[in-house]
Amino acid sequence: MYDYLIVGAGFYGAVCAHELHKAGKSVLVVDKRSHIGGNAYTERTDGINVHKYGAHIFHTNDKMVWDYVNQFATFNRYTNSPVANYHGEMYSLPFNMYTFNRMWGVITPDEARERIDEQKREYIEQAAAKKGVPVSEFEPENLEEQAISLVGTDIYEKLIKDYTMKQWGRPCTELPAFIIRRLPVRLTYDNNYFNALFQGIPTGGYTQIFENLLEGIEVRLSTDYLDPANRASLNEIAEKVIYTGPIDAFYGYELGTLEYRSVRFDTEKLDKPNFQGNAVVNYTDADTPFTRIIEHKWFEFGLDEAGREIPVTIISREYSHKWEPGEESYYPVNDEKNSALYAKYREKADSDTKVHIGGRLGEYRYYDMDTVISRALEYCQEVLK
Ligand SMILES: Cc1cc2nc3c(=O)[nH]c(=O)nc-3n(C[C@H](O)[C@H](O)[C@H](O)COP(=O)(O)OP(=O)(O)OC[C@H]3O[C@@H](n4cnc5c(N)ncnc54)[C@H](O)[C@@H]3O)c2cc1C
Numbered sequence: 576m577y578d579y580l581i582v583g584a585g586f587y588g589a590v591c592a593h594e595l596h597k598a599g600k601s602v603l604v605v606d607k608r609s610h611i612g613g614n615a616y617t618e619r620t621d622g623i624n625v626h627k628y629g630a631h632i633f634h635t636n637d638k639m640v641w642d643y644v645n646q647f648a649t650f651n652r653y654t655n656s657p658v659a660n661y662h663g664e665m666y667s668l669p670f671n672m673y674t675f676n677r678m679w680g681v682i683t684p685d686e687a688r689e690r691i692d693e694q695k696r697e698y699i700e701q702a703a704a705k706k707g708v709p710v711s712e713f714e715p716e717n718l719e720e721q722a723i724s725l726v727g728t729d730i731y732e733k734l735i736k737d738y739t740m741k742q743w744g745r746p747c748t749e750l751p752a753f754i755i756r757r758l759p760v761r762l763t764y765d766n767n768y769f770n771a772l773f774q775g776i777p778t779g780g781y782t783q784i785f786e787n788l789l790e791g792i793e794v795r796l797s798t799d800y801l802d803p804a805n806r807a808s809l810n811e812i813a814e815k816v817i818y819t820g821p822i823d824a825f826y827g828y829e830l831g832t833l834e835y836r837s838v839r840f841d842t843e844k845l846d847k848p849n850f851q852g853n854a855v856v857n858y859t860d861a862d863t864p865f866t867r868i869i870e871h872k873w874f875e876f877g878l879d880e881a882g883r884e885i886p887v888t889i890i891s892r893e894y895s896h897k898w899e900p901g902e903e904s905y906y907p908v909n910d911e912k913n914s915a916l917y918a919k920y921r922e923k924a925d926s927d928t929k930v931h932i933g934g935r936l937g938e939y940r941y942y943d944m945d946t947v948i949s950r951a952l953e954y955c956q957e958v959l960k
Contacts (some may be wrong), residue, residue, distance in 0.1 A: 577603045580809055582800040583819030587934030589788040590951035591817050596792050597957050603813065604792055607799040608781070611789060613819075614905075615944060617780030621844065623872045623889050624780030624877030627845055628903070629838060630855055630869045631781060634771035635945035641773040643948060647787040648665035650775030653874055656766035657855035657867075661733045668857065669768050670730055678729055684762035691760065694727030705760070721752035726760055737861035740897045743836065753911065777873045799802020801825070810929075819934035820903055823919045828900075830919050833896035833939055836906040841865075842891040850888050865892040907939045931958075 578600040581588045589611065592602050610616050614628040632655045635641050644650070658796045659666040667673035675687040688937040702720060715721035718739065735758075740746050743754075759770075767774075777784060800809055801824055810816065818825055823833045854873035858865060869891045879885050898904060907913065917939040924932040933954060935942045942950070 577601045577813040579603070579815050579817060580605070580800075580813030581817045582606075582817070583613060583934060583936075584608075584611035584785060584789065584794060584796075585819060585934060586615060586947045587819045587937070587951045588613070588817065588946050589785050590934075591955055593788040594952065594955035594959070598955075602792050603809075604789060604794045605798040605800055605805075605809065606794070606796055607795050607820075609631060610874075611785040611794060611796070612782050615781040616785075617782050619780060620889060621887050622883075622885045623840065623887075624875060625867065625871045625889055626781075626874070627840070627890070629840065629891075629893065629905075630871075630874070631944065632769070632776060632874075633944055634769040634774040635943075636772045637945055637949060638773070640945045640948050640952075644777075644784065647784040647815060648777035648779065648781075651778045651875060653776040653854075653876075654774055655768040655855065656853070657768055657857055658853050658865075659734050659738075659857045659859045661859045662737060662862075664733070666734060666859075667766050668734075669759050669761060669766075670726060670734070672764045674734075674765060676732070678733070687762055691730075692947070694729065695724055695890045698723045698728055706847060707934065715752045717748050717752055718750035718754050719747035722747065722758060725755070725758040735860050738857060738859040740861065741864075741866050744895070744897055779880060793944075816930050818928040818930055819937050820938060821936045822917070822924060822932050825930075825932060825937075826920060826923060831916050832900055833913050833916055833920075834908040835904040836908060837896055837898035837902050837906050839894040839896060840891045841894070842889060845888050845890060848884065848886055848888060850890050865894050867893050869893065891912050906941055907935075909940070913939070917949055 579595050579602045581592050581602060581604045584606040588604060592604050596602050615631045616627050617624040618627050632653065632728045632849050633644065633650065634655070657668045659668055664677070666677050669672050672684065672687060675681050675690065679690050681690060699710055699713050703710045706713070713726050719731070719736070722735050736747055739750065743750055798805060800806055800818070801820070823831070823835065851868060853871050854870055855867060857867045870886055871891070877884060924930065931954065933950065934947060
């Protein structure tokens, strides 16, 4: 009999497994995939660590979490500085003085601020007039209105409008304003996207972190807990279950299905050393069907494990699409309807004494890796009290 059965070897499951095992509990981990690491899994091909489920850049302001992950890998100094390609015009992200200089030729923060404010003002005046309300009472009602009233028309048209439509599969006028509460406008020449205190990529990829977290712990791969052939027998051999898969799937979708946006990754090896000169390039126009291209080698500065330059490169084009049940669930759609459905499932889960449901799929929330780690640590602290 195991003290804990942990379903899922992503960050939530692997951190729980590590902490519980360290505290002397017996633990069995199962994952339906053929590998550990969940969505942070990286696979080494031709000396390049390929982020199989999309680019994963570790960033956090939490020193405790940063120290924690650094026990399991050495992180490099990678700083996320994506570039946007709009019909061949290249813009720095997040929106900063390099972006504004490329967009309008302005040089000083005052000039940039003036441009943005002028465009915002003009737009809000017109939109308020159309709605028949005074400017002071103008409230953005959709994502387009929200975005333009934060950053002005030019940035919206070239860098937000079509990219967001590709991401969510709907025009910005049909998306709720709350999706972008804030749009950081940086009046400095600073391309550091995350602005976090700690940031980097584990040298040699993420998978080693999971190998180290799970050292000495029994792991069964290619084992779907929800498969009726496995579920009852797995439940029987463990006192408690920590489940990190989709919460609605755990309950057989009995209250309904939670929606996601999904992503398809088309990965290709190219017989050249450099394709786009940056790890992340977003395609912000409507004509390009994919949202971005990741060139994996640049997360580790184009060098292999021995520090040698790699003569080839591997790229992944990311296509955002509507999620269908049975596909990989990537981004939860936290609108009113789905949030209400999730609340019902959460109520059921919270009254279940045998199972704890956690992680990004279990909580139906987009969590970055640092948050997932911190939540797993909090949970373990609680149960080990
Ligand atoms: C495209 C994309 C890009 C991202 N980029 C970043 C980034 O740059 N920085 C960042 O901090 N975060 C990023 N994230 C978020 C990051 O992936 C998550 O924070 C992290 O993976 C969550 O860990 P988890 O353990 O909760 O879930 P997961 O990593 O999804 O692990 C869950 C595991 O459970 C397994 N499982 C599910 N159901 C079953 C079942 N029935 N039986 C057995 N096993 C099961 C799955 O196979 C999976 O391995 C990104 C996410 C996505 C989707």
